Amino acid sequence: MTRTGLFSTIPEDHRDRLMDLGRDVAFPAGARIFEEGSKADRFWVLHTGAVALDLHVPGRRPAVVETIGAGELLGWSWVCPPRQWHLGAEAVSPVRAWEFDAQEVLRLCEHDPALDHALLTYVVGTIGHRLRSARTRLLDLYGPYGSGEPR
Amino acid sequence: MTAIPLPYRVVETRPETADTVTVRLEPVHEALPPFAPGRFAMVYAFGVGEAPVSVAGILPDGGLLHTVRAAGAVSRALCALAPGAVVGMRGPFGTGWDLPLAAGDDLLVVAGGIGLAPLRPLVQAVLAAPQGHGRLNVLIGARTPDDLLYRGELDGWARPYCGITVDRPGAGWRGRVGVVTTLLDEALFSPAGTTAFVCGPEIMIRATARDLLHRGLAPDRILVSLERNMHCATGHCGHCQLGPLLLCRDGPVVGYERAEPLLSVREL
Ligand SMILES: Cc1cc2nc3c(=O)[nH]c(=O)nc-3n(C[C@H](O)[C@H](O)[C@H](O)COP(=O)(O)OP(=O)(O)OC[C@H]3O[C@@H](n4cnc5c(N)ncnc54)[C@H](O)[C@@H]3O)c2cc1C
Numbered sequence: 001m002t003r004t005g006l007f008s009t010i011p012e013d014h015r016d017r018l019m020d021l022g023r024d025v026a027f028p029a030g031a032r033i034f035e036e037g038s039k040a041d042r043f044w045v046l047h048t049g050a051v052a053l054d055l056h057v058p059g060r061r062p063a064v065v066e067t068i069g070a071g072e073l074l075g076w077s078w079v080c081p082p083r084q085w086h087l088g089a090e091a092v093s094p095v096r097a098w099e100f101d102a103q104e105v106l107r108l109c110e111h112d113p114a115l116d117h118a119l120l121t122y123v124v125g126t127i128g129h130r131l132r133s134a135r136t137r138l139l140d141l142y143g144p145y146g147s148g149e150p151r
Numbered sequence: 152m153t154a155i156p157l158p159y160r161v162v163e164t165r166p167e168t169a170d171t172v173t174v175r176l177e178p179v180h181e182a183l184p185p186f187a188p189g190r191f192a193m194v195y196a197f198g199v200g201e202a203p204v205s206v207a208g209i210l211p212d213g214g215l216l217h218t219v220r221a222a223g224a225v226s227r228a229l230c231a232l233a234p235g236a237v238v239g240m241r242g243p244f245g246t247g248w249d250l251p252l253a254a255g256d257d258l259l260v261v262a263g264g265i266g267l268a269p270l271r272p273l274v275q276a277v278l279a280a281p282q283g284h285g286r287l288n289v290l291i292g293a294r295t296p297d298d299l300l301y302r303g304e305l306d307g308w309a310r311p312y313c314g315i316t317v318d319r320p321g322a323g324w325r326g327r328v329g330v331v332t333t334l335l336d337e338a339l340f341s342p343a344g345t346t347a348f349v350c351g352p353e354i355m356i357r358a359t360a361r362d363l364l365h366r367g368l369a370p371d372r373i374l375v376s377l378e379r380n381m382h383c384a385t386g387h388c389g390h391c392q393l394g395p396l397l398l399c400r401d402g403p404v405v406g407y408e409r410a411e412p413l414l415s416v417r418e419l
Contacts, residue, residue, distance in 0.1 A: 142264030142294040
């Protein structure tokens with residue numbers, strides 16, 4: 001299904017139980033998948049296509065801060081309060097994804113500590129990876145020697 | 152290799168971005184010995200000074216392409232050259248990309264910003280002899296869509312994959328946004344039989360190499376170009392020393408097994 005990501009990190013029997021909760025969904029290019037500030041009650045794992053994450057800027061077009069692609073997790077704000085999307089998401093190209101209802105998954109996790117652990121490890125890893133990427137981009141690396149002040 | 156600069160004439164200039172220009176040079180009389188991808192010339196802007204510049208194109212008639220970004224006095228002078236102007240050239244210097252090492256392998260060419268310039272002739276060499284290698288993947292990171300180099304050529308580089316990602320998209324950009332390593336998920340390669348060629352800012356090189364190691368590439372199959380500032384280019388002045396390496400002579404291209412211990416320390 002995916003080369004990397006969520007499904008490869010969860011032990012098989014637990015994965016099957018999780019997959020029972022997932023459903024295959026499609027979004028055409030340009031579809032808004034969720035809006036900043038709205039309730040974060042779902043998440044997706046992308047099979048194909050790319051999704052742009054954006055921030056609302058008053059009076060301007062939403063500013064895209066990152067795109068995510070096949071095999072990646074879309075949405076983690078459901079994990080902890082306030083369970084609201086802190087970014088918006090829009091399909092850049094036609095997207096196919098597995099969609100999960102966060103409540104159902106959290107309920108399943110209550111009864112399945114191994115799945116709970118594997119899922120959280122994956123989500124934290126994803127957040128860590130995105131944080132590292134964001135910090136790197138703060139440096140404006142490709143600018144003319146923008147990667148720090150001379151000593 | 153020559154110690155005295157040979158005169159080369161600018162025959163064409165092509166603006167790539169707001170601060171970057173590709174110049175085509177031809178020898179006025181005698182040509183320098185042949186260049187290879189990844190090697191560099193010391194280009195002398197008369198009356199201003201000399202700068203190391205990678206070869207960005209090796210033409211069959213002995214001409215050379217160099218892509219220069221205006222960073223300071225010398226590079227600004229090179230960007231401002233008009234056809235007919237003459238520069239002094241020494242070279243070729245440095246180690247170059249070891250393409251024969253990658254025979255039969257899938258290839259990952261990973262570039263950040265102006266780092267695409269030294270990788271361009273490598274991509275062209277692979278496209279000219281595709282049977283020598285597996286799949287060619289070119290991964291390009293740029294600050295904004297306006298900072299992309301060689302825009303007209305990139306479509307032809309997807310054999311099978313050429314991905315572009317930017318840090319700051321403008322209006323109308325429908326492509327990827329994020330660090331260049333995120334494109335690795337889309338590239339098509341078998342880690343055990345892959346050689347990577349990486350050039351860009353050092354932080355980007357380190358991040359890319361770590362990701363590649365994590366995916367199972369051997370350190371000596373990750374070739375990186377360390378373009379520390381240099382002066383003499385002949386291994387004498389020590390300006391470009393990085394630990395035990397004199398990068399003008401032992402580099403700029405080195406295997407990551409040699410580069411890693413040097414890049415992870417704060418100061419050498
Ligand atoms: C092997 C090699 C190949 C190169 N290939 C290219 C190329 O193909 N195209 C291109 O545009 N540039 C290339 N460069 C970088 C180029 O040589 C420098 O931008 C140039 O020498 C700067 O000189 P300047 O007089 O224009 O600016 P300066 O006034 O000397 O420098 C301007 C600023 O840039 C910093 N700087 C200078 N050189 C470097 C460097 N190498 N790394 C990090 N910071 C630096 C200085 O500290 C200063 O802050 C290469 C460098 C090396 C070592």
